[in-house]
Amino acid sequence: MIGEVTGIRKIRMLYLQLLYRCNFECLHCFHGKRLQHADAFTADEAVKLLTLMRELYDTEAVTLLGGEPFVYKDLAQVVRYAKRELGLRVEICTNGYRIERRLTEIAPHLDLLRVSLEGIGSTNDHIRKFGSYQSALSALDVARGLGVRTGATMTVTSRNINEVLPLARTLEHYEVEQLKLHCLRPVGHAADHPELLVTDSAAYVRLRDQLQNAALTIEVIVDEDLSEHGAPDVRAPADGPTEIERIEADPRGALTMSCKAVGRDSHAFWYDKLADHIVHRPSANDELTFEIPNVVYGRA
Template identity: 75%
Template sequence: MITEITGIKTIRMLYLQLLYRCNFACQHCFHGERLQHADAFTLEEAITLMRLMHKEYGTEAVNLLGGEPFVYKDLPEVVRYAKQELGLHVEICTNGYRIERRLTEIAPHLDLLRISLEGIGATNDAIRKFGSYQGALSALAHARDLGIPTGATMTVNARNIDEVLPLARTLQYYGARQLKLHHLRPVGNAAHHPELLITGTAAYGRLREQLRAADDLTIEIIVDEDLSEDGAPEVCEPLSAAAIPRIEADPRGALTMSCKAVGKDAHAFWYDKEAGHVVHRPSATDELALAVPGVVYARA
């Protein structure tokens, strides 16, 4: 269905939001009030979607997220099926809070553990949850001991932009391979926290200068190109290429191809859970009608 409508034949990675439920309520979370919703994939629905994406669109990787994926009861079964039956590259994006026992269980089938952090110590805890910073470091250390490659994500905002480098150095100490920096979009909980928004884009220029000058960093830094003094770059590709890097499925089955449409209900396609296939539900405000560009990530 996606190919017939858009011409897209290949989708490299499926971002599979297994459930909305989370043990955090982060101030910047794009899910907003949906964190309280009960929508979730059943094990069979998750398996069927991964199998469909792999077969029809050549999907070679899956990133399991939520909500918080480690509170999803069937996480081990999803991870094992993705790796053993489909041969997918398997990532999990988590808050890292008290995940050690379950992480040990899935370690043999996991290619990357990515933990979300929003700064150092109290800065992170104010945005996410008290105790979450130390919990994340504990998870990173445990993953290192298990031999699981690790990385982190950070949504750059007015409170934490000055802690990007200190966080990168801390992650490097814990053996993380990559820090991925996201641009904050005012949707979900972030819409209720305007103090997080960066209004002067010169701050992005200063951040990039700091990253270029930090010759002690060996950790890879990946940056959303919207973190730029000039705003969104012209290099953003429209969603019309034969191959795209990602598609995201939310717990209802709504599919989103651009990060810039996540959290905005701009869905042109849905995964029909009962029928087990993708359907086209066009609207005047979907990501295709509005020509929402994709997000470009590049090394800092």
Template identity: 80%
Template sequence: MIGEVTGIRKIRMLYLQLLYRCNLECDHCFHGKRLQHADAFTTEQAINPITLMREQYGTEAVTLLGGEPFVYKDLAQVVRHAKEELGQQVEICTNGYLIERRLTEIAPHLDLLRVSLEGISSTNDRIRKVGSYQSALEALSLARRLGVPTGVTTTVTSQNINEVLPLAHALSRFGVRQLKLHHLRAVGNAAERPELLVTDPTACSRLREELRTAELSIEVIVDEDLSEHGAPKICVPADGPGEIERIEADPRGALTMSCKAVGKDSHAFWYEKSTNHRALVGRPRHHIAARPAPARHLPPRLRRGRAPSPPRREGQAGLPLGRPRRDRHGPGDRRLRPLPDAPRGHHGPQPRRGPPGDPRHRHARGTLPCRHRACGSTPSPSSPSSAPR
């Protein structure tokens, strides 16, 4: 579908957001409130687009993101499939928070581990989480011992723009090969934190000059918006390119090709997440924005789109009667559990433990009266339940 509509025949890299869930709450996160949703790929749903892009568009590499990808329970299975079955280069972008055990598990199949850092020590912890800076450095050190190449991504804000150069020097001591600098866009959480935006036009110029003259052993890649001439107004040639650098799939199935669409519903294609087939279809942009994602706290049966159960019935004094349960003797015979605070001896219909008259028949509440006339049993005279009501 992408090729027929756009003329694109080659997509070099797939960015796959595995889930909308994270163990941090960063001030500048472009996902914002989406992290409150439960959208996520199943294992097969995650493997399908990787295979699809490889077969139809010659994709050479896959980058796994989130949310936080190390929170994804089947991360190792997806990584192994992309590397061993498809022979792709596999990169993971992570916050590096407490990932040592799972990193050791997938290290043989990983081509690059990219950790996000937002400054030196307390500056990073103030934006991300207390202790996240030290945890990220430990992850970088472990990756180095395991032989996994590492990189770092930094989003340039008004709080850390003066720490970019010191951070680059510090990372070189951990064997980090690359530092990628991103321009902060006012989407997600950053839309509610305008003080994080770099509003001084000369600040970026000074940063570029410092990086140009500094003697660094680490490669620094600068986002186009931070470059001298800024980002282009359009991301691809107007006549339709035959090849693009990347395409990004989010946990809802929305596909984005625009470099300006990060954190926005600016997509033109939709990946059908059905595990029975793999397909890319064109959808209008409002299709996604109009459909609210399910809340995290909803039970799985509601997340799959089923209608909610009808309101619960109420008994005396407005108390709930309880959840209906099915009788043992037939699918159509439904009984209600007794009221939790009903007077003793008033228990409503009694569930049967055997046909009336059968030796296996039992009273549900010991000596309480039975409603089955065929049983013929009566309560003991001393039973409290025999008191007049």
């Protein structure tokens, strides 16, 4: 259905939000009040969607997230199916809080563990949860011991923009391969915390200069909205066969192509869990009608 409506024939990665439930209530979380909702994929629904994406859109990889994927009881089953049966590259994005036992269980089938951090020590813990910083570092250390490649994500805010470089250096010590920096968008909990927004775009210029002059060994990937003039306006081609980097499925089955539309209920497509197919449900505010641009990433 996506191909018939948009011309898109290949979707490289599925971001699969297995559930809304989380053991954190982060100040910037785009889910906001939905963290309390019970919506979730069953293991059967998850593997059916993965199979559908593999068969119809030649999907090569899946990132499992939530909510918090490590509180999802059937995580190991989904990970094993994605790797063994479908041959997908499997990544997990996690807060890294007390995940060591379950991480050890799935490590043989995991290609990348990506841990979310929001600064050093108390800066991270204030945004996320007390004790979460040390727990995340412990998870990275365990992953290293298990031979699992690791990355990290950070949402840049007014409170942590000065800790991006110190965090990058700390992550180098744990042999983390990549730090991905996201731009904060005022949806979910972030809409209730406008003080987290970076209002001085010159701060982004200083951040980029620091990163470029730091001679880091870790790769730093930056959302290009973290720049003085914002990101270029990049949209999917209007017609003809093409491909996109990713699509995200929320726990209800709503599918979103642009990261800038995630959390805004701007989805034009749904995965119908009962019928096991994708349907087009256009609306006056969907991402196709609004022509919401894609997020552009580049190296710092």
